[in-house]
Amino acid sequence: MISNIKNKIIKLKKKIKLYEYFYNVLNISLVSDYKYDKLMEYLYKLEHKYKFINSNDSPTKKIGDNFLNEFKISNHLLPMLSLDSVYNKDRVLNFYNYIKKCVKKEYFDFCCELKIDGVALNVLYKDGSLVHALTRGNGYSGEDVTSNINIINNLPRKLLGMQFPEILEVRGEVFMLKSDFINLNKNLNKNFSNPRNIASGSLRKNKKLSNVNLNRKLFFFAYGIGFVKPENYFLSHFNMLKKLKSFGFCINAYNLYCNSLKKIFSFFYKSVLLKEKLNFEIDGIVIKVDSIKYQKKIGHTYKFPKWAIALKFDTEILKSKVLGVDFKVGRTGVITPVANLSPINFSGVIVKNVSIYNENEIKKLNLKIGSYVFVKRSGNVIPKIVKVINNKFEKEIIFPVICPCCKSNLLFNKKKKTSRCINGIFCKKQKEKLILHFFSKNGFYINGIGPKLIKKLVNLNYINNPLDVFNLNIKILCKLDKINKKSASNIVNRLRKFKNINFFNFIYSLGIPEVGISTSKNISEEFSSLKEMMNASYKRFIKIKNIGNKVAKNIFNFINSSNNIKYINRISKVIKILF
Numbered sequence: 194m195i196s197n198i199k200n201k202i203i204k205l206k207k208k209i210k211l212y213e214y215f216y217n218v219l220n221i222s223l224v225s226d227y228k229y230d231k232l233m234e235y236l237y238k239l240e241h242k243y244k245f246i247n248s249n250d251s252p253t254k255k256i257g258d259n260f261l262n263e264f265k266i267s268n269h270l271l272p273m274l275s276l277d278s279v280y281n282k283d284r285v286l287n288f289y290n291y292i293k294k295c296v297k298k299e300y301f302d303f304c305c306e307l308k309i310d311g312v313a314l315n316v317l318y319k320d321g322s323l324v325h326a327l328t329r330g331n332g333y334s335g336e337d338v339t340s341n342i343n344i345i346n347n348l349p350r351k352l353l354g355m356q357f358p359e360i361l362e363v364r365g366e367v368f369m370l371k372s373d374f375i376n377l378n379k380n381l382n383k384n385f386s387n388p389r390n391i392a393s394g395s396l397r398k399n400k401k402l403s404n405v406n407l408n409r410k411l412f413f414f415a416y417g418i419g420f421v422k423p424e425n426y427f428l429s430h431f432n433m434l435k436k437l438k439s440f441g442f443c444i445n446a447y448n449l450y451c452n453s454l455k456k457i458f459s460f461f462y463k464s465v466l467l468k469e470k471l472n473f474e475i476d477g478i479v480i481k482v483d484s485i486k487y488q489k490k491i492g493h494t495y496k497f498p499k500w501a502i503a504l505k506f507d508t509e510i511l512k513s514k515v516l517g518v519d520f521k522v523g524r525t526g527v528i529t530p531v532a533n534l535s536p537i538n539f540s541g542v543i544v545k546n547v548s549i550y551n552e553n554e555i556k557k558l559n560l561k562i563g564s565y566v567f568v569k570r571s572g573n574v575i576p577k578i579v580k581v582i583n584n585k586f587e588k589e590i591i592f593p594v595i596c597p598c599c600k601s602n603l604l605f606n607k608k609k610k611t612s613r614c615i616n617g618i619f620c621k622k623q624k625e626k627l628i629l630h631f632f633s634k635n636g637f638y639i640n641g642i643g644p645k646l647i648k649k650l651v652n653l654n655y656i657n658n659p660l661d662v663f664n665l666n667i668k669i670l671c672k673l674d675k676i677n678k679k680s681a682s683n684i685v686n687r688l689r690k691f692k693n694i695n696f697f698n699f700i701y702s703l704g705i706p707e708v709g710i711s712t713s714k715n716i717s718e719e720f721s722s723l724k725e726m727m728n729a730s731y732k733r734f735i736k737i738k739n740i741g742n743k744v745a746k747n748i749f750n751f752i753n754s755s756n757n758i759k760y761i762n763r764i765s766k767v768i769k770i771l772f
Contacts (some may be wrong), residue, residue: 194606198243205236209252230278231507254495264336264397268418270362273315273329275496276479276503282458285480287656289454292482293497302483304431305460307467308503309414310474311368312393314338316413318361320354328397339394348413349441353450357440358426362419365442367392370472373410387473399500415442416479426719433651450483457504462567462580465510469509477505510569511537515562515651518549518590520597522622524630525706526614528593528603530555532566532578539570547576552592553610563587598622618657625651627704629661635710636696636702639770641684649673658760659702692768696723699770702762706747715739716748723770727761728753 209232209311216229237253279285292301313329326342342348345367352361368390369377377391392411398579415437419428427433438444446465449460461478468475482488482500513534521529530549535545547568553656558565558581567580586730595602596614598621603612618624625648632642642662650656655669665688671679672754696718701710708716715738720726729752734745751757 198239200234202239202243205232205239205249205770209233209236213252215430226234227505230280239366246272257258264338266330266334267325267327268334268336269315269327269330269332270317270360272332273313273327273335273364273419274332274493274498275329275502277497278477278503278505280505285457285502285504286454291489292500293489294483294488297366297617299672301450301487301766302431302450302452303457303518304483305451305457305474305541306416306481307445307447307464307471307477308477308505309366309368309416309445310389310476310477312368312389312396314365314396315419316342316348316363316365318352318357320359321357323348323350332524336397341396344395345411345413347443349689351441354439357371358423359708360420360422362414362421363442364413364417364419365413367396367411367413368393368473368608369411369475369489371729372472392615413443414445416445427630427665430481430485430488433485433678441556456715461504464591465506466512467569468506472477477503479503510567511539513544513566514569515560515564519546520593522596522598522614522620522626522703524623526596526617526620526623528597528612528614530590532560534566534568537568539576542570544570544576549577549578550611555590557594559583560588561587596620621651624657628656628659630704631702632662633702635713636698638688638698639691641687646676646684647675660760660764660767663692694768695771696720699768700726703751706753707744712740712744717772721772723761723765727758 195705196373203403209229212229219443233253236251240251240253270576279288280488293299293357294605304318314330315327315335317324317327323339326348327337327338329335342729345469369392371388374388374391395411398400409474414435417430418433418437421427427436428540431448434444447464447576448457450571451460457480458477464478482491487502488498491498493499513536515532516535517533519531519533529551532549534545534547547566549558550562553697554560555719558578560581561583561600563584563586565584566578566584567582568576569579570576593603597617599614599616599619601614601616601620605612614623616623620629628647628651629644632639632647633635637659647662650662650665650673655672656662667681667685668679670676670684671678676684695717697710697713698714700708701713714733715728719733720729729749731745731749733741734740737745740748754763
């Protein structure tokens with residue numbers, strides 16, 4: 194087992210290092226920030242759990258040390274650390290509580306800024322004059338790109354005023370405007386992937402290619418400081434930004450000085466709206482403890498400051514409007530509200546409907562028809578409403594008291610906070626989904642027996658349970674739209690030919706509540722026959738791998754229902770179960 198864990202950690206490190214090399218050196222993003230951060234988080238957990246496998250070459254202990262040979266390497270006067278990235282409110286709450294514990298105060302101030310998606314740069318000034326500009330590098334030393342900063346139009350070569358510090362390291366983000374990026378692609382007839390890669394590539398171009406760089410306009414927003422002399426020149430991060438502005442630096446105008454989580458999250462959701470309107474790329478917000486004194490007290494790890502955190506957009510959060518709500522009947526009769534939204538485009542995936550889980554969730558979100566909503570979608574995960582903005586043109590969502598399909602009374606479960614139709618197979622929607630589940634890919638899969646066919650057959654009352662499907666004939670199938678005699682014949686032949694099913698697929702096809710394919714496999718390994726399983730006690734089920742009290746109860750109750758016993762006996766005579 195230890196060797197397997199060790200191999201897993203080695204493979205994970207190699208994968209992350211490859212992504213970092215492409216991103217930091219070649220300016221190519223092989224994966225999204227979200228996926229990269231999740232891989233890093235997983236590596237942290239493994240290294241924390243198996244400390245004896247830990248090594249100093251791990252990406253978790255380095256900020257990035259891929260340097261290009263053509264640049265001189267110089268040290269930062271103070272480490273230029275990276276930021277810990279989080280994607281949900283709970284992690285921000287953990288950060289908030291940690292700060293509270295460190296400073297031993299109930300209330301303290303934060304400074305929130307937009308997180309620009311560009312390239313970090315450290316610029317050193319002595320007596321108000323620019324000395325050099327370094328990339329972040331490994332956090333302790335960086336590449337000297339002073340020769341290329343002529344393409345950053347708004348970076349001051351001399352500080353304004355007379356009251357600036359004797360020595361000052363200014364940290365900021367170098368980026369390209371979206372409009373300039375579009376024009377660059379047009380003028381050069383290229384298809385560069387994103388402005389961040391262009392900014393990084395231009396800043397680190399060979400001197401021989403400086404004429405190419407001149408065509409690429411870059412901008413610099415100052416967001417912080419490193420070393421400063423005198424040491425206590427700045428006392429507040431928010432006021433420090435104002436000071437830097439007075440020295441001639443451009444500061445991102447969208448920032449917030451606050452002392453509550455509520456205001457921080459409000460700033461985050463406003464930044465979601467700003468994302469599309471801004472002429473530069475952002476990928477979240479940065480939350481920083483405002484007091485410089487507290488920042489020093491809280492300290493940092495080798496890689497991150499502990500007093501700051503990046504709350505990043507969870508792949509994508511987009512705004513939409515609730516046009517209406519449908520109430521869907523599930524396989525077990527549970528009623529699920531589904532919000533109909535004005536269409537939103539998640540990187541090519543159009544989303545029009547989002548599940549709201551149950552009536553309690555509607556109340557919790559204070560969701561209404563006409564509400565504006567923020568919808569989150571990570572990778573291929575199901576979209577979710579994360580915030581609601583109400584307006585005066587709204588209608589209350591009225592949860593049904595009778596089944597939308599069969600009109601029977603619904604039963605409300607106070608514990609689960611769900612409404613359920615208890616009409617079983619006498620409810621057409623439940624019947625349809627029960628049969629669909631039986632013939633799904635993890636159940637008794639037969640090519641051609643899909644959702645459209647089953648829906649038609651149920652609506653016309655030709656089938657009432659999975660057994661009826663095996664009794665279909667050409668005459669019945671030909672009565673359906675778009676099915677000719679040849680298609681009907683093919684379906685009937687498949688039903689006659691494919692009557693073998695693995696035991697675990699059969700268990701899954703029964704649709705036992707909360708029994709998925711992996712649980713079905715675990716059950717099938719425990720019993721050598723269907724009869725043995727049907728006669729098993731509750732205690733025997735609870736001993737099976739990964740089965741708890743609740744699932745064991747569901748299985749035991751299911752196999753001891755008289756209707757289910759009759760149904761299983763009948764179907765086991767029609768099909769052959771393979772053990």
